[in-house]
Amino acid sequence: MMDQKGKISLILIAIILHGTGSFSDDDGPLVLEYYKEKCPLLEEIVRYSVEVAVFKDPRMAASLLRLHFHDCFVMGCDASVLLDNFGGITSEKQAGPNLNSLRGFEVIDQIKYLLEEACPRTVSCADILALAARDAVASRGGPSWDVWLGRRDSLQASFSGANQFIPAPNSSLETLISHFKQQGLDVGDLVALSGSHTFGKARCLSFRQRVYDVNFKGQYELYDKYRKYTSFRRILQTICPRSGRNNDLSPLDFMTPARFDNHYYVNLLQGKGLLISDNVLMTQDHDGEILKQVWSYATDEKLFFASFANSMVKMGNINPITGNQGEIRKSCRFVNT
Structure with a gap:
């Protein structure tokens, strides 16, 4: 049987042979098949990577879904939750709801690495989170759905926002409703x-x-x-x-x-x-x-x-950054500058 590296290599070769099309930024809202020409095997790479990660650690499916949730509830679905402490950025990973709790960052890093090899500076970390959450649910017998794409990545994180907007596990119903209402x-x-x-x-x-x-x-x-x-x-x-x-x-x-x-x-x-x-x-x-x-x-x-x-x-459509705002990070843990 072909090992993991062999399968990944075949995927990357197929992308190179197919061509990656235009790399220009498109203004406007999220759309389906946003990367159809820019990175045609994007969803296959994400799905395969998630399936491998979940096979190794079944709990990872829930962790990847939770990453997307904790990202979207703070400044919108912009991959701010993935940023490490660096420069003037205080990472959301250090906030109360996330510290010693959020997992799956290394899975996102692996997916980003493969996509940077295949389609440099093309796929945002925010879109990777949205796709990985969908595939994580499907990998454990849950539903699948069409993911609208075209998000860009935030240039900042919000430590205070992570402490303020993510519901606590002992929240009252009134508090939960309020938190969700704030997000539309x-x-x-x-x-x-x-x-x-x-x-x-x-x-x-x-x-x-x-x-x-x-x-x-x-x-x-x-x-x-x-x-x-x-x-x-x-x-x-x-x-x-x-x-x-x-x-x-x-x-x-x-x-x-x-x-x-x-x-x-x-x-x-x-x-x-x-x-x-x-x-x-x-x-x-x-x-x-x-x-x-x-x-x-x-x-x-x-x-x-x-x-x-x-x-x-x-949820995946909460305040996305699109058009020429934000950036497409080369590494999900750091802004490009």
Whole structure:
């Protein structure tokens, strides 16, 4: 069988033989097939790279999706989250929601390296993030969708923005709705995109309050009565003690932790969402509209997939840099100057 380097070499040779077309910048909004002439095998390179990374580490699928989310919620989908500390830039990687939490930077670096070899200074890091998120979801059995392209990369990062605009794992429903509204996303998008917690893992630091806070536990008297929530809480206590072991991990979904499916919503109906920000969708939904959406997704996976894909497209269109603004970084970690 052909090894990874051999396959990548064939892809690069095919690109060179095909030709890369025009490299001029186009003004205007995001479009489909933006790189069709400029870098025709872009999506194949990204998809293959993501599949290799996820094969080595299944958790990487959720990490790549999360990278795109944390990027878009700070200054828009502009790859600012990828910038390292350098010069006058304070990296968003050091912000509270990201520190010792965000992963997958080396996967994006590898994809960028291959694309720079094939199509120099052509594909933005922001577009790589959007494509990698889509392919990561699809690689674990989730939906695929058309990714609108043409983003350019930011010349700056926002450490303060990362601390301010990314929802915390203990957020109330009101706070979650407010954060999403600031990004032009509605309650329906919030519920659909929360379904991303159907795979991946979370650190003990992110869900300790959910396990030991007396006020929070009181919201689940019904589940305590039937020993359902109580047994689940005991499992979480074995993973996450009252203090220490902050970086120990728990699956967000114990039933199918590495698969993208609709089981997240089944968990919510049983009071078994891992994070407080998951469970408030049920406990703080006073008019019952969110409950209806959760029930629909729990019983109809195709409906969830369609809604999730639609909301991902909306999220990917948050304040992109286009035209002659920003730049196409040569390295995703540093601005070109």
